[in-house]
Structure formats: C-alpha cells, structure tokens
Amino acid sequence: MKRWDADQESVAETPDLAALAALLADRTRAAICMALLDGGTWTAGELAEYAAVAPSTTTEHLNLLVSGGLLAEERQGRRRYVRLAGPETAETLENLAGLAPYRQVPIRSLAEANHRRALHHARTCYDHIAGALGVAIAEAMTERGLLARDYGLVLTAAGADWLAALGIPDAAPPAAHRAHVRTCLDWTVRRQHLSGAVGAALYRHALERDWVVKAVATRILTLTAAGRAAFRAQLGLPDEALFPSLALPAPRT
DNA sequence: GGTCAGCACGGGACGGATTC
DNA sequence: GAATCCGTCCCGTGCTGACC
Numbered sequence: 001m002k003r004w005d006a007d008q009e010s011v012a013e014t015p016d017l018a019a020l021a022a023l024l025a026d027r028t029r030a031a032i033c034m035a036l037l038d039g040g041t042w043t044a045g046e047l048a049e050y051a052a053v054a055p056s057t058t059t060e061h062l063n064l065l066v067s068g069g070l071l072a073e074e075r076q077g078r079r080r081y082v083r084l085a086g087p088e089t090a091e092t093l094e095n096l097a098g099l100a101p102y103r104q105v106p107i108r109s110l111a112e113a114n115h116r117r118a119l120h121h122a123r124t125c126y127d128h129i130a131g132a133l134g135v136a137i138a139e140a141m142t143e144r145g146l147l148a149r150d151y152g153l154v155l156t157a158a159g160a161d162w163l164a165a166l167g168i169p170d171a172a173p174p175a176a177h178r179a180h181v182r183t184c185l186d187w188t189v190r191r192q193h194l195s196g197a198v199g200a201a202l203y204r205h206a207l208e209r210d211w212v213v214k215a216v217a218t219r220i221l222t223l224t225a226a227g228r229a230a231f232r233a234q235l236g237l238p239d240e241a242l243f244p245s246l247a248l249p250a251p252r253t
Numbered sequence: 254g255g256t257c258a259g260c261a262c263g264g265g266a267c268g269g270a271t272t273c
Numbered sequence: 274g275a276a277t278c279c280g281t282c283c284c285g286t287g288c289t290g291a292c293c
Binding site for chain 3: 028057
C-alpha cells in the first residue's frame with residue numbers, strides 16, 4: 001500500500017492548507033487582500049479599480065475569498081462592503097507577505113518613489129503600525145524590558161505600567177478572542193513588528209494623540225512632529241526610525 | 254423612470270499537463 | 274514537437290435591485 005493511501009484518514013482531518021494557498025495563488029486576489037490590509041472596508045467597485053480588473057471579475061474573486069473565509073462582507077442596499085475577516089487574517093497575510101519573493105516593480109516617477117519610501121517607513125497593518133517605524137517600536141520596547149521573549153513576545157509588568165502611564169486602556173488583560181501581544185513579520189523590513197491587542201491599542205493611541213496621521217485611501221502613516229517627540233521621549237527611537245530614509249528601500253533578495 | 258452597483262452567464266485567451 | 278484537454282482568469286453583456 002502506498003503511504004498516501006495509508007494516510008488518507010489522517011490527511012482528511014488536517015487543515016486544508018492547499019485550499020487556502022489556492023485562494024491566494026492569484027495576483028488579483030492577492031492584490032485585493034493586500035489592499036484590505038489597511039484595515040478598511042472597500043466596495044467591490046473600489047477593489048475592481050484598485051486591482052485593474054473588470055467589476056464582474058472582482059465579483060468572482062470576492063465570492064471565492066468570502067466563501068473561503070478570508071474576507072467578511074456586509075450588504076448595504078446595492079453596495080457590497082468587504083473587509084478582512086479579522087486581525088488574525090491580517091497578521092497571517094502580513095506574515096506570508098514577509099516570506100513571499102519580492103516582485104520588482106520599476107519606479108517611473110518621483111511621486112512613485114516617495115510613495116514607496118513612505119510605505120516602507122510607516123504604514124498600517126490592519127489595526128497596528130508596521131514598516132520601519134513599527135519594527136523600531138517593537139525592538140525599542142524589547143530593549144527597554146517592556147516586552148520579553150517567552151515562546152513569543154509577552155508584555156512585562158514594566159510594559160503594562162508603561163502602557164497605563166500613557167493612558168492606554170488595553171494594557172488590561174487580553175480579551176478572550178485575541179492574543180494580547182503578537183508579532184508580524186514585516187514584509188518590507190523583514191523583521192518583527194508589534195501586533196495583537198497591545199499593538200492595536202498603541203496604534204489607536206497614536207492616532208488619538210495625533211502622533212500619526214493616516215492618509216486617505218492608502219496604508220501610509222505620516223509621523224507628526226508631536227509623534228516624533230513622543231516616540232523619542234517614550235522609547236528613545238533614533239532619527240532613522242522617525243524620518244523616512246532618503247534612500248529607497250534596498251531590493252530584497 | 255433614469256442611474257448605478259453588483260451579479261450571473263457565456264465565451265475567448267492563456268498556460269500547464271497529458272497523449273501521441 | 275504537435276495536438277488535445279482541462280482548469281483558470283478575464284471580459285462583455287444582459288439582468289436585477291436599490292437609490293434618487
């Protein structure tokens with residue numbers, strides 16, 4: 001008997017990774033998922049324009065992604081609003097993006113170069129801060145003993161005190177449905193940035209205090225003067241983490 | 254009633270696998 | 274290597290339903 005035959009029963013009980021991979025094994029569906037990583041809710045028409053495909057094509061892809069559990073949808077009248085199914089989906093996508101080979105897209109204008117530089121520096125990853133800034137925050141919190149490595153990152157007592165001192169309410173114990181502290185493999189920097197409930201709370205706090213400003217219809221975050229001062233004072237972030245690099249991000253290999 | 258967003262369907266294009 | 278088959282992606286068209 002072949003090994004495959006002998007294992008049929010156990011194979012049938014394993015998670016169907018192939019089905020999940022097949023969902024993402026299409027550039028249009030992948031582009032839709034990456035667009036939704038901004039944590040926003042998009043209409044089918046907006047996603048069609050973003051992915052540069054016909055609305056009918058978008059409908060087919062959205063049906064697959066929704067039925068596959070990657071996206072959630074909400075109907076309001078004639079509009080169909082879709083978003084990622086949840087933070088775990090976003091973190092999974094960001095982690096996969098960190099492992100994916102880099103597709104080199106030629107830069108044709110100064111505006112494109114500035115956009116890529118800004119995206120590399122600071123952006124949203126669903127509901128938390130990613131990019132060089134997000135990585136710098138996670139590393140500074142670890143260096144200062146606010147986070148510790150223990151089978152993954154955990155918030156230390158000092159970290160909880162620090163969050164409470166900032167006035168971040170989510171420093172309390174985690175909600176049952178979501179990990180307190182998690183990390184995502186950042187797809188531009190390829191190092192870990194902070195996610196989970198603490199990462200989301202920190203991002204909300206930064207928005208409320210105008211430390212960062214989110215541009216409309218993009219994932220790009222702009223660090224304000226107040227934000228630079230706050231991150232420098234609170235975490236000792238260096239200038240290279242607080243300002244977009246003048247050099248374009250180096251191509252990944 | 255006109256307009257708009259989205260859906261279902263049919264068909265063409267394309268690429269990979271298989272067969273001869 | 275050529276022909277064929279099959280699956281997938283995409284688009285155009287017509288239709289439906291909601292909004293104004």
